[in-house]
Amino acid sequence: MHLSLVQLAQFRNFDQVAFSPCESLNIIHGANGAGKSSILEAVHLLGFGRSFRTNRQNSVVKHETNIATVFGRLTDDQGVEQKIGCTRHKSEGFEFSINGERTKKLADVVRKIPMQIFTPQSSDLIIGQPVLRRRFVDWALFHVKHGYSDLVAAYTKTLSQRNALLRNYLNKGVPIDTQQFNYWSESLGRYGNLISEARKSYLEAINAQVVALYRQFIPEFKIDLRYNNGWDKGTSFEDSLKAKEARDLQYGYTTVGPHKGDIKFTVNGLSAAENLSRGQLRILVSILQIAQMKMFSSLSNKSTIYLVDDIAAELDEKTREHFLDLILETKTQVFVTAIETSQFEFTNKYNDKKVFHVEHNQVNEE
Ligand SMILES: Nc1ncnc2c1ncn2[C@@H]1O[C@H](COP(=O)(O)OP(=O)(O)OP(=O)(O)O)[C@@H](O)[C@H]1O
Ligand SMILES: [Mg+2]
Numbered sequence: 001m002h003l004s005l006v007q008l009a010q011f012r013n014f015d016q017v018a019f020s021p022c023e024s025l026n027i028i029h030g031a032n033g034a035g036k037s038s039i040l041e042a043v044h045l046l047g048f049g050r051s052f053r054t055n056r057q058n059s060v061v062k063h064e065t066n067i068a069t070v071f072g073r074l075t076d077d078q079g080v081e082q083k084i085g086c087t088r089h090k091s092e093g094f095e096f097s098i099n100g101e102r103t104k105k106l107a108d109v110v111r112k113i114p115m116q117i118f119t120p121q122s123s124d125l126i127i128g129q130p131v132l133r134r135r136f137v138d139w140a141l142f143h144v145k146h147g148y149s150d151l152v153a154a155y156t157k158t159l160s161q162r163n164a165l166l167r168n169y170l171n172k173g174v175p176i177d178t179q180q181f182n183y184w185s186e187s188l189g190r191y192g193n194l195i196s197e198a199r200k201s202y203l204e205a206i207n208a209q210v211v212a213l214y215r216q217f218i219p220e221f222k223i224d225l226r227y228n229n230g231w232d233k234g235t236s237f238e239d240s241l242k243a244k245e246a247r248d249l250q251y252g253y254t255t256v257g258p259h260k261g262d263i264k265f266t267v268n269g270l271s272a273a274e275n276l277s278r279g280q281l282r283i284l285v286s287i288l289q290i291a292q293m294k295m296f297s298s299l300s301n302k303s304t305i306y307l308v309d310d311i312a313a314e315l316d317e318k319t320r321e322h323f324l325d326l327i328l329e330t331k332t333q334v335f336v337t338a339i340e341t342s343q344f345e346f347t348n349k350y351n352d353k354k355v356f357h358v359e360h361n362q363v364n365e366e
Contacts, residue, residue, distance in 0.1 A: 002333040005073035010062040012038035030358030036337035047115030119309040123281035130262040155191040170252035189238040195258040209291040230260030308336040321346040
């Protein structure tokens with residue numbers, strides 16, 4: 001799959017720009033502040049329905065205007081052309097369209113373009129909050145496992161019902177309705193086990209790939225990744241829920257379950273977050289994403305789009321080259337940004353590539 005046309009209007013520093021990327025490697029270069037990350041941000045909106053740079057989503061709208069739009073013409077893996085549109089009103093949130101039809105269902109849009117992004121902040125996947133690691137594994141399951149997003153939705157809804165009873169008990173002294181509470185706990189147990197099993201088997205499946213890839217970069221390190229269920233080791237979720245009931249009542253929310261799940265990364269038996277250098281962390285993240293892409297395409301027979309912002313930040317040239325080689329081995333459309341084209345001399349060996357220069361709020365193909 002690939003985007004053959006990207007158009008932006010009133011997006012960040014751009015008025016109206018359009019460019020036609022190639023199916024494989026697209027290099028976007030320009031000076032600091034030229035708008036390289038903004039271009040990636042616009043493409044990212046088509047794949048994720050949100051910005052990767054900010055939680056204040058309306059900041060993508062160009063100053064002194066009210067509506068930003070991004071349009072992408074996509075050729076999917078069956079060769080069918082699809083038109084994806086995204087509009088951001090300053091005050092009214094996002095609106096999406098697929099082939100001209102408006103939809104507010106973000107999942108419909110996200111499902112169209114499986115996308116990954118690598119930025120200088122990506123090492124947060126290892127050193128940041130557990131939610132980022134849960135998102136990593138859920139991204140893959142969302143795209144490849146039929147019914148997974150419904151399962152997560154059912155779990156989330158049940159969790160909020162159970163939490164409402166706990167919160168009302170804690171804050172307002174409302175006695176717990178035991179029948180209701182047991183009902184929500186049983187449902188939570190059922191959905192929670194399915195989520196955990198799915199996450200665990202997915203991670204077991206990519207583990208070997210991650211270990212092998214990491215060895216290619218740093219042969220002396222043995223990486224391992226393990227899923228932590230989010231409840232006490234050696235017990236079932238149901239038993240753990242029961243055992244933690246008193247604590248849940250005391251805190252006013254459910255303290256165990258897949259919403260507390262995490263992935264533990266170790267190198268030679270030590271915590272990766274605490275022992276790897278910043279560059280090594282980035283290598284680990286890039287490898288996880290490559291393993292994810294490979295697994296994704298083998299399970300779904302689909303390809304992905306990969307965005308790489310500021311590739312030169314803390315990845316040396318040899319690593320950069322190996323990283324891009326591995327990505328381009330898979331059938332992936334790649335967008336990379338860099339300040340200098342000299343950071344990309346090694347890409348001379350690729351024939352299928354386009355170079356874009358961002359300058360004076362314009363994007364020009366070279
Ligand atoms: N809503 C907005 N309206 C207009 N201009 C904006 C808006 N948001 C950001 N900008 C400006 O857009 C420009 C492009 O920023 P961007 O982060 O895309 O640059 P960049 O090329 O990635 O730079 P760097 O090399 O420093 O990462 C900046 O000058 C920024 O101040
Ligand atoms: Mg940038």
